[in-house]
Amino acid sequence: MAARRPRALHAVRTIFHADMDAFFVSVEELFDPGLKGKPVVVGGRKDERGVVAAASYAARSYGVHSAMPLRTAAKLCPQAVFLEGHPERYREYSQRIHEILLEFTPQVSMASIDEAYLDMTGTERLWGPPLRAATLLHDRIGARTGLNCSIGIATSKMLAKICSDFAKPNGIAWVPPGMEAAFLAPLHVSRIPGVGRVTEERLHEIGVRKIGDLARLDEDFLLRRFGQWGLALAGKARGADAGAWFAGEIGAYEDPRSISHEHTFSEDVSDAALLEATLARQAEKVGRRLREHRLFARTVELKLRYSDFTTLSRSRTLQEATDVDADLIAVSRELFRTAWKKGAAVRLIGMGVSGLDEAQGQISLLEGEKKERARQALAAVDRIRDRFGEKSVQLAAGMTADDRERVHENPAGLPGKDPRSLRKSR
DNA sequence: TCTGGGGTCCTAGGACCC
DNA sequence: TCTGGGGTCCTAGGACCC
Numbered sequence: 001m002a003a004r005r006p007r008a009l010h011a012v013r014t015i016f017h018a019d020m021d022a023f024f025v026s027v028e029e030l031f032d033p034g035l036k037g038k039p040v041v042v043g044g045r046k047d048e049r050g051v052v053a054a055a056s057y058a059a060r061s062y063g064v065h066s067a068m069p070l071r072t073a074a075k076l077c078p079q080a081v082f083l084e085g086h087p088e089r090y091r092e093y094s095q096r097i098h099e100i101l102l103e104f105t106p107q108v109s110m111a112s113i114d115e116a117y118l119d120m121t122g123t124e125r126l127w128g129p130p131l132r133a134a135t136l137l138h139d140r141i142g143a144r145t146g147l148n149c150s151i152g153i154a155t156s157k158m159l160a161k162i163c164s165d166f167a168k169p170n171g172i173a174w175v176p177p178g179m180e181a182a183f184l185a186p187l188h189v190s191r192i193p194g195v196g197r198v199t200e201e202r203l204h205e206i207g208v209r210k211i212g213d214l215a216r217l218d219e220d221f222l223l224r225r226f227g228q229w230g231l232a233l234a235g236k237a238r239g240a241d242a243g244a245w246f247a248g249e250i251g252a253y254e255d256p257r258s259i260s261h262e263h264t265f266s267e268d269v270s271d272a273a274l275l276e277a278t279l280a281r282q283a284e285k286v287g288r289r290l291r292e293h294r295l296f297a298r299t300v301e302l303k304l305r306y307s308d309f310t311t312l313s314r315s316r317t318l319q320e321a322t323d324v325d326a327d328l329i330a331v332s333r334e335l336f337r338t339a340w341k342k343g344a345a346v347r348l349i350g351m352g353v354s355g356l357d358e359a360q361g362q363i364s365l366l367e368g369e370k371k372e373r374a375r376q377a378l379a380a381v382d383r384i385r386d387r388f389g390e391k392s393v394q395l396a397a398g399m400t401a402d403d404r405e406r407v408h409e410n411p412a413g414l415p416g417k418d419p420r421s422l423r424k425s426r
Numbered sequence: 427t428c429t430g431g432g433g434t435c436c437t438a439g440g441a442c443c444c
Numbered sequence: 445t446c447t448g449g450g451g452t453c454c455t456a457g458g459a460c461c462c
Contacts, residue, residue, distance in 0.1 A: 023462095043430075044430085048430095049428085049429080049430080050429090050430050050431095051429065051430050051431095052430095053430080053431095053462085054462095066462075067429090067430090067462090068427070068429090069427060069428065069429050069430095070430095071427090071428075071429095072427055072428085072429090111461090111462085112433090112461075112462045113462075114462075115462080193460090193461075194435095194459085194460065194461080195460090196459060196460050196461085197459085197460090198458090198459060198460085199459075199460085227436080227437075228436075228437095229435095229436070229437095243435090244434080244435055244436085245434085245435075245460095245461090256433080257433080257434065257435090258432090258433070258434080259432090259433090260431085260432065260433075261431085261432085262430085262431060262432080263430090263431085264429095264430060264431085299454085299455095301455095309428080309429075311457090312456080312457090313455090313456060313457070314455085314456080315454085315455060315456080316454095316455090317453085317454060317455085348430090348431095350431085352432090352433095
């Protein structure tokens with residue numbers, strides 16, 4: 001078969017994937033330089049339920065890595081510094097980095113808080129050839145933020161992402177056009193973004209270990225065996241941005257598809273009032289974010305995880321999309337009351353919305369007026385929270401009976417919103 | 427290995443409609 | 445009333461990513 005050549009109409013793209021090195025840990029080091037060089041773990045205290053969000057390179061040398069339970073990390077590296085972390089700082093630095101990236105091209109997509117894709121196609125006159133442009137970008141991020149990053153350069157998003165891994169730490173790596181297949185062939189299939197533990201095992205079953213093995217397989221066979229995902233895999237093995245994973249223009253704004261909040265209790269909870277109060281608080285947060293995005297939700301979902309880790313979800317699709325807290329609270333509570341085994345110990349509770357739309361859809365005039373008044377009241381609450389903080393206003397549904405009592409006892413000092421603080425006082 | 431939180435996408439079965 | 449096929453929506457669960 002002849003080698004696949006890019007068609008003249010489709011000029012070869014130049015994609016950068018910029019990925020911050022140990023991002024959370026590095027930001028912590030900016031605020032506390034004494035941490036530099038030490039084993040540092042961000043994610044929570046060493047005896048907490050939870051996992052490692054980021055580990056310094058010193059901690060990694062003990063086998064600590066992200067997604068590992070904190071308690072395991074503490075066993076591997078007891079002398080590590082364990083930090084809760086500062087999400088606001090990470091968001092702020094992420095935004096600064098985004099601004100720097102935009103100086104190089106308007107075609108920037110933040111893929112997460114610490115990584116981004118840039119479409120640098122056609123910027124050679126401005127920034128020079130890819131390696132030079134990447135060096136300028138790398139050094140500018142370092143100079144302005146004090147943070148290290150790694151940059152992968154390739155002809156597709158997927159390849160650029162794999163490539164930035166090779167550049168770590170603090171480097172730049174490039175797969176020149178035409179070298180894609182040769183670069184990929186010797187790599188293990190698990191390096192393909194989207195191939196996790198399960199897919200890797202299924203591929204091993206059919207004798208596929210290297211990406212080169214995958215590239216040699218027949219597309220029809222992959223389609224039969226893995227469905228649409230199989231076709232996407234075939235494309236990825238050739239270095240293409242196949243499947244939904246890498247679809248979409250770099251730099252195009254996209255509304256979120258879903259919004260959710262969940263919480264794992266430090267100890268399992270079987271108190272209905274506390275569970276419902278937690279749920280109501282989450283519904284308020286979700287409602288608030290819907291209004292920030294000016295979106296309305298059609299589907300409300302509840303998530304429960306019992307102490308044995310069995311997890312269930314229940315959802316309901318509404319006739320009318322909503323962005324009103326009271327609706328979200330009522331629906332999620334109903335789902336909870338139907339789904340929850342009375343008295344069962346709950347490890348995690350959460351709720352979320354999907355089926356998001358900019359328009360609210362058809363509603364009757366009367367209903368419309370009622371909803372509009374509710375919406376205006378919520379907008380006022382949102383504004384007050386903006387000025388005085390999240391705790392300054394609470395709707396009655398978000399409180400437990402204990403809370404209400406305390407408000408009566410002490411109208412000036414509203415209770416804290418952390419469910420843990422509620423339990424302690426029990 | 428005692429397993430977070432916030433997301434995206436995919437699959438599969440059943441309901442319902444034409 | 446012995447029974448097809450396709451499309452779309454809804455629901456539940458799961459893989460995967462950072």
